[in-house]
Amino acid sequence: MAKLHEGRVVIVTGAAIGNGQAFAAEFAREGAQVVLADIIEATETRDRILAQAGACEPMLLTVDVTSEPATKEMARIVKEKFGRIDILINNAGIYDEEPFELLSLEAWKRVLDVNLTGLFLATKAVVPVMKQQQHGRIVNLSSDTIWLGTPYLVHYVTSKMGVVGFTRALATEVGKYGITVNAITLGLTATQRPPGARLNQGNILSHVLPPQAIERAETPEDIAQIVSFLASDASSIITGQTINVDGGVARH
Numbered sequence: 001m002a003k004l005h006e007g008r009v010v011i012v013t014g015a016a017i018g019n020g021q022a023f024a025a026e027f028a029r030e031g032a033q034v035v036l037a038d039i040i041e042a043t044e045t046r047d048r049i050l051a052q053a054g055a056c057e058p059m060l061l062t063v064d065v066t067s068e069p070a071t072k073e074m075a076r077i078v079k080e081k082f083g084r085i086d087i088l089i090n091n092a093g094i095y096d097e098e099p100f101e102l103l104s105l106e107a108w109k110r111v112l113d114v115n116l117t118g119l120f121l122a123t124k125a126v127v128p129v130m131k132q133q134q135h136g137r138i139v140n141l142s143s144d145t146i147w148l149g150t151p152y153l154v155h156y157v158t159s160k161m162g163v164v165g166f167t168r169a170l171a172t173e174v175g176k177y178g179i180t181v182n183a184i185t186l187g188l189t190a191t192q193r194p195p196g197a198r199l200n201q202g203n204i205l206s207h208v209l210p211p212q213a214i215e216r217a218e219t220p221e222d223i224a225q226i227v228s229f230l231a232s233d234a235s236s237i238i239t240g241q242t243i244n245v246d247g248g249v250a251r252h
């Protein structure tokens, strides 16, 4: 049986660890040529993909998504090497927790720069290629904190709400080229927490599970299934949407 993403070329930003790694592994498992774009070297993800029988050798690119030259170069290299770019997963993102009264302008700008400007630049770099192909899938990673108004994350929540606005407006402009743009608001997922995070690996489950309708820990592999669907031909009539995937904490 043909694999879901056979013949497709997918760029996953922030693919070195966490959710991005799981997304890249899922695309490789489903037959795609995967490009691992990260500010750090995605060797762990490459090894995970190569351990999967029949997976294509992934391309590793060191890319800072906040740099326009770097994102343009990313698109140029991928197009030159593989001839097309079918799917972009805008996953690279950062967060840190800070009460609003202590939130500095520097921290505010840093989070908006990676989470929002980075997504803009990566998308801007690939859309011309997708337009030429008359086919493209863009999936943007937002967060269920936008529905919940989670405290100590004003800069992060603002950036992730921006992702929803970006998704809605861009979808309208590029639909005529066969390009869909969708977002996922995921809940707290079992990836590595930054040092000093209020919810660390040790106490995360006791805080996260009680408000969920489905009381089990959400994993990057859960999210990977939804990302994969939104990047597939099966979702060709879905665009401009934001899908909430958080075990039923927020209702959207």
Ligand SMILES: NC(=O)c1ccc[n+]([C@@H]2O[C@H](COP(=O)([O-])OP(=O)(O)OC[C@H]3O[C@@H](n4cnc5c(N)ncnc54)[C@H](O)[C@@H]3O)[C@@H](O)[C@H]2O)c1
Pocket: 013, 014, 015, 016, 017, 018, 019, 020, 037, 038, 039, 040, 063, 064, 065, 066, 090, 091, 092, 093, 094, 095, 114, 118, 141, 142, 143, 144, 185, 186, 187, 188, 189, 190, 191, 192
């Ligand atoms: N894990 C969660 O609980 C959760 C919840 C909601 C939303 N999200 C979103 O999911 C996405 C991935 O989250 P995660 O938990 O896997 O994060 P993570 O910290 O585990 O991984 C983020 C990746 O992005 C890369 N990155 C950071 N800055 C970059 C830059 N400037 N250019 C290129 N790459 C860069 C990092 O090197 C890293 O590989 C993020 O957008 C995040 O906001 C995560």
